[in-house]
Amino acid sequence: MNASRIHGIVLSGVGGQGVLSLAQILLEALRRSGLHALQSEIHGMSQRGGSVHAQVCFSEAALTSPILDEGGADLLIALEPLEALRYVSMLRMDGHLVVSEEPQMDMAGYPPLDDVYAALKAVRGAHLVDTEDLARRLNHRQAGGMALLGMASRFLPIEDGVWREVIAQRFEAKGARVTEKNLEAFEAGRGLIHDPVGA
Amino acid sequence: MVQSTLALGVEAVGCAAFDAGIKGAFGYPGTPSTEGFEAVELLIHGAQDGRVAQWAANEKVAYDLALGMSYSGHRTLVTMKHVGLNVAMDAYANSALTGVRGGLVLLVADDPGMHSSQNEQDSRRLAEFAWLPCLEPSTVQECYDLTFRAFELSEALQVPVMLRIVTRLAHCRAALARRKTQAPTGLGPVPEAAVQDWVLIPANARRRYVDLLDKQPRLMAEATPLNRLIPGTIRRGVALAGMGRAYFGQLLHENPALSALSRLEIAAYPVDPALEQAFLAQVDEVVVFEEDYPVLEERLGLRGTAQIRGRLDGALPRTGELSPRLLKDALGVEAPVGKAASSLELPIRAPRFCDGCGHVDAYEALKEALVQVGAPETRVFGDIGCYTLAAQEPMAAIHAVVEMGASISMAVGAALAGQNPSVAVIGDSTFGHSGLPALLTAVDSGVNVTVIILDNRVVGMTGQQPSQALDQVERMVRGMGIPDDQLQVLLPVPKQHDANVAAVTAALRHAGPSVVVFRRECIQSIRRGVLKDHDRQERERCTTEVCS
Ligand SMILES: Cc1ncc(C[n+]2csc(CCOP(=O)(O)OP(=O)(O)O)c2C)c(N)n1
Ligand code: SF4
Numbered sequence: 001m002n003a004s005r006i007h008g009i010v011l012s013g014v015g016g017q018g019v020l021s022l023a024q025i026l027l028e029a030l031r032r033s034g035l036h037a038l039q040s041e042i043h044g045m046s047q048r049g050g051s052v053h054a055q056v057c058f059s060e061a062a063l064t065s066p067i068l069d070e071g072g073a074d075l076l077i078a079l080e081p082l083e084a085l086r087y088v089s090m091l092r093m094d095g096h097l098v099v100s101e102e103p104q105m106d107m108a109g110y111p112p113l114d115d116v117y118a119a120l121k122a123v124r125g126a127h128l129v130d131t132e133d134l135a136r137r138l139n140h141r142q143a144g145g146m147a148l149l150g151m152a153s154r155f156l157p158i159e160d161g162v163w164r165e166v167i168a169q170r171f172e173a174k175g176a177r178v179t180e181k182n183l184e185a186f187e188a189g190r191g192l193i194h195d196p197v198g199a
Numbered sequence: 200m201v202q203s204t205l206a207l208g209v210e211a212v213g214c215a216a217f218d219a220g221i222k223g224a225f226g227y228p229g230t231p232s233t234e235g236f237e238a239v240e241l242l243i244h245g246a247q248d249g250r251v252a253q254w255a256a257n258e259k260v261a262y263d264l265a266l267g268m269s270y271s272g273h274r275t276l277v278t279m280k281h282v283g284l285n286v287a288m289d290a291y292a293n294s295a296l297t298g299v300r301g302g303l304v305l306l307v308a309d310d311p312g313m314h315s316s317q318n319e320q321d322s323r324r325l326a327e328f329a330w331l332p333c334l335e336p337s338t339v340q341e342c343y344d345l346t347f348r349a350f351e352l353s354e355a356l357q358v359p360v361m362l363r364i365v366t367r368l369a370h371c372r373a374a375l376a377r378r379k380t381q382a383p384t385g386l387g388p389v390p391e392a393a394v395q396d397w398v399l400i401p402a403n404a405r406r407r408y409v410d411l412l413d414k415q416p417r418l419m420a421e422a423t424p425l426n427r428l429i430p431g432t433i434r435r436g437v438a439l440a441g442m443g444r445a446y447f448g449q450l451l452h453e454n455p456a457l458s459a460l461s462r463l464e465i466a467a468y469p470v471d472p473a474l475e476q477a478f479l480a481q482v483d484e485v486v487v488f489e490e491d492y493p494v495l496e497e498r499l500g501l502r503g504t505a506q507i508r509g510r511l512d513g514a515l516p517r518t519g520e521l522s523p524r525l526l527k528d529a530l531g532v533e534a535p536v537g538k539a540a541s542s543l544e545l546p547i548r549a550p551r552f553c554d555g556c557g558h559v560d561a562y563e564a565l566k567e568a569l570v571q572v573g574a575p576e577t578r579v580f581g582d583i584g585c586y587t588l589a590a591q592e593p594m595a596a597i598h599a600v601v602e603m604g605a606s607i608s609m610a611v612g613a614a615l616a617g618q619n620p621s622v623a624v625i626g627d628s629t630f631g632h633s634g635l636p637a638l639l640t641a642v643d644s645g646v647n648v649t650v651i652i653l654d655n656r657v658v659g660m661t662g663q664q665p666s667q668a669l670d671q672v673e674r675m676v677r678g679m680g681i682p683d684d685q686l687q688v689l690l691p692v693p694k695q696h697d698a699n700v701a702a703v704t705a706a707l708r709h710a711g712p713s714v715v716v717f718r719r720e721c722i723q724s725i726r727r728g729v730l731k732d733h734d735r736q737e738r739e740r741c742t743t744e745v746c747s
Pocket of ligand 1: 227228229230280282283284286583584585586603625626627628629630653655657658659660661666
C-alpha cells in the first residue's frame with residue numbers, strides 16, 4: 001500500500017444482498033487498522049430489488065471526499081455478475097475484482113449469462129467465485145458475501161485479527177454459531193486467492 | 200472529545216442536537232433526512248431523561264411543534280427533506296419574524312441528482328428568501344460541529360438556523376468525535392415583554408420585519424468566521440461550498456499545485472459582500488463548485504469584476520450533482536484512466552415491489568375494475584410512496600405523480616373538468632400528510648371521484664416508520680364526510696381478487712365521492728416486526744376494554 005495515495009473499494013449488488021452491510025464491516029476494519037476511511041452509500045429504495053452500490057475510500061492521510069473517480073478504485077467486490085460489469089471502469093488499470101457468479105436474473109433484458117461471464121473473465125485481475133456451490137459446501141445459505149470479503153481481504157492492508165474481531169462483533173447479537181459460520185465463510189474466501197499480485 | 204464512533208453525516212446532526220441539549224426532536228421522514236431523526240430518537244429513547252422524539256403528520260406540523268417547544272424556552276431540532284420545506288414554508292418564513300426563544304435548528308437534506316426525489320431544489324434559496332441563516336457542512340465531523348454552532352447562533356441571534364446537507368454527505372459514513380452531552384436546560388417561556396413579538400398581526404409583523412432586516416448585518420458578521428478566504432499566488436480562484444469544498448480539499452491533497460488558486464470557502468450564509476469583494480479583488484477568473492442552484496455563482500457574477508465559471512456558462516453541467524471528475528475536468532486536472540468499461544449492454548435494474556406486497560394486489564383489482572366499468576384507459580392520479588412504482592411498465596397503473604397529497608385534489612380537478620370516473624391512489628402516510636384536506640374538498644365538490652387508500656400501516660418508502668394514520672384511516676375518512684356506505688375496507692390478497700374487483704367497480708360506478716381502503720401490512724415491516732409491540736398492546740387493551 002502506498003501511504004499517501006487514496007485507495008478505493010467499490011461494492012455492488014442487488015438490494016437485499018447485503019452490500020451496505022459488507023461496506024460497513026470493511027469501513028470498521030479499516031478504521032481499526034488505524035487508517036482514515038470514508039464510506040459512501042445511496043439508500044432510500046434499496047430493499048426493493050434495484051442496483052445498490054457503495055464506495056469505501058481509505059488512506060493514511062485525512063480524507064474529505066467520499067466519492068471515487070472512474071479509474072480510482074483498487075478493488076471491486078460484486079455480489080452479482082451483472083452488477084460487477086457496471087463498475088469495471090471504476091477500477092484502476094492494476095485493480096482487482098472479486099465477484100460472485102450467482103446471477104439475480106429477475107429483471108428485464110438480462111444479457112445471456114455466458115456473455116456476462118466472458119466479459120468478466122476478460123477483465124484482468126478478475127476473480128470469479130461460485131458462491132452457490134460454496135454455500136452448499138459450507139451448508140450456509142448466505143456464505144457468499146463473507147466469502148467475497150475473505151477474497152477481498154487478500155488485497156487489503158488489514159490484519160487477520162482485525163477482520164476476526166470486526167466480523168465477530170458484527171454478528172455478536174445473532175449468537176456464537178452464526179459468528180462461527182461467517183468466520184468460516186470468510187476463511188473459505190480467503191483461501192481462494194493464492195497469490196495476490198499487487199496487494 | 201469524549202467518544203469516537205462511525206456515523207452517517209445525517210446521523211451526526213442528530214447526535215449533535217442531542218449533545219447540544221435539545222428537549223425534543225420532530226420531523227417527517229424523507230430521504231436522505233430520515234436517519235438524522237432516527238439517530239436522535241435512538242439517543243433520546245436510551246436516555247430516558249424526559250426528552251421527546253416525535254414524528255409528525257407532515258413537515259409543517261413538525262416545524263410548528265418545534266416552534267412551540269422553542270417558545271417554551273427549549274432547544275429543539277426539526278428534520279425534513281428539501282421538498283418537505285415547501286410544506287413547512289409557511290411556518291418557516293413566518294418564524295423568521297417571531298424569532299425563537301430556545302435554539303431551533305432546521306435540518307434540511309437536499310438531493311442533488313434526485314437519487315430519491317422529484318426535484319433538486321436548493322434550500323439555501325429558501326433560507327435567503329426567509330432572511331434566515333444557513334450553515335452548510337462538508338464532512339461528517341462538520342455536520343456535528345456546525346449543528347452545535349447552529350444552536351448557539353440560533354439563541355444568540357434569536358432566529359431559526361437552517362443546517363443544509365446533501366445526499367452524498369448525509370449518506371457518507373465516517374468516524375465522528377462527539378462532545379460531552381449537555382442536559383436540556385430551559386430558558387423559560389417567551390417573557391411577558393416579548394409576547395407581542397409572537398403575535399403576527401400586521402402592526403406587530405411590520406415592526407418585526409424591520410427588526411429582521413436590521414438583524415441582517417449581524418447574521419453576516421456571525422457567518423464570516425465560518426467562511427474563509429485563502430489567498431493564492433495566481434489570479435485564478437475557486438469558490439467552494441458543501442461537497443464542492445470536500446471534493447476540492449481532496450483534489451488539493453493529491454495535486455498540491457492547486458494551492459496556487461485563491462479559495463473562497465463558504466460554510467455559512469448570508470455571505471458578507473465584503474468577503475466576496477476581497478476575494479474577487481484577487482482573481483480574474485473563478486470556478487464555482489456548489490451543489491444544486493448557482494447561488495454563489497450568481498452573486499459573484501453580479502459584481503462583474505471577474506469571469507465567473509460554473510453551471511451557468513457550461514463549465515459544469517446545469518443539473519445533477521458534483522463529482523470529483525467534474526471538478527477535475529473544470530480545472531483541467533488530468534483524470535486517471537481506468538479499465539475499459541464492458542461493451543455488453545447493461546439494462547438498468549429498476550427497483551420493484553417486494554414479493555408479496557399488498558400494493559400489487561390492490562392495483563390488479565383497480566385495473567380490472569376499470570375494465571369492468573368500460574374505462575380501461577382511465578388516467579389514474581397517483582401519489583408518492585412505494586406504490587409510485589406502479590407508474591412503471593408493465594404495470595403502468597398510475598399516470599401522474601407530482602407531490603405528496605396531490606392525487607386526490609388532481610382527481611377532483613379532473614372530475615370537475617368532466618373526467619368520469621376519476622381515480623386517486625394514495626398511501627396511508629401520504630393521506631395523513633396532506634390527503635385529509637383534499638378529501639374534505641372532494642366531499643364538498645360532490646363529483647364522482649374514487650379515492651383508493653393503500654394502507655400498509657407504515658411509511659414503507661422511507662424505511663417503515665409507523666404511520667401516523669395507523670389504525671385511524673376509517674375514522675379519518677368518515678370525519679371528512681364520506682358516508683359509511685361509500686367507505687369500503689378490503690384485504691389485498693390474491694384470494695380476494697374477485698371480491699375486490701366487485702367492490703372497486705361499485706365505488707367507480709357511484710356518482711359521488713367514495714373511498715376504498717386496501718389494508719395489509721408492508722412485508723418489510725412484518726419482517727422487521729415494526730408494529731409487533733403496538734399490535735400486542737392493542738390486543739391487550741381490547742381484552743380489558745370493550746372493543747369493536
Ligand atoms: C413533502 C415530502 N415529504 C416527504 C417525502 C418523502 N416520502 C416519499 S413517499 C413518503 C411516504 C410514503 O408513505 P405511504 O404514503 O404510506 O406509502 P408507502 O411507501 O408506505 O407505500 C415520504 C415520506 C416527499 N417525497 N415529499
Ligand atoms: S417496502 Fe413494503 S410497501 Fe414497499 S414495496 Fe416492499 S412490501 Fe410493498
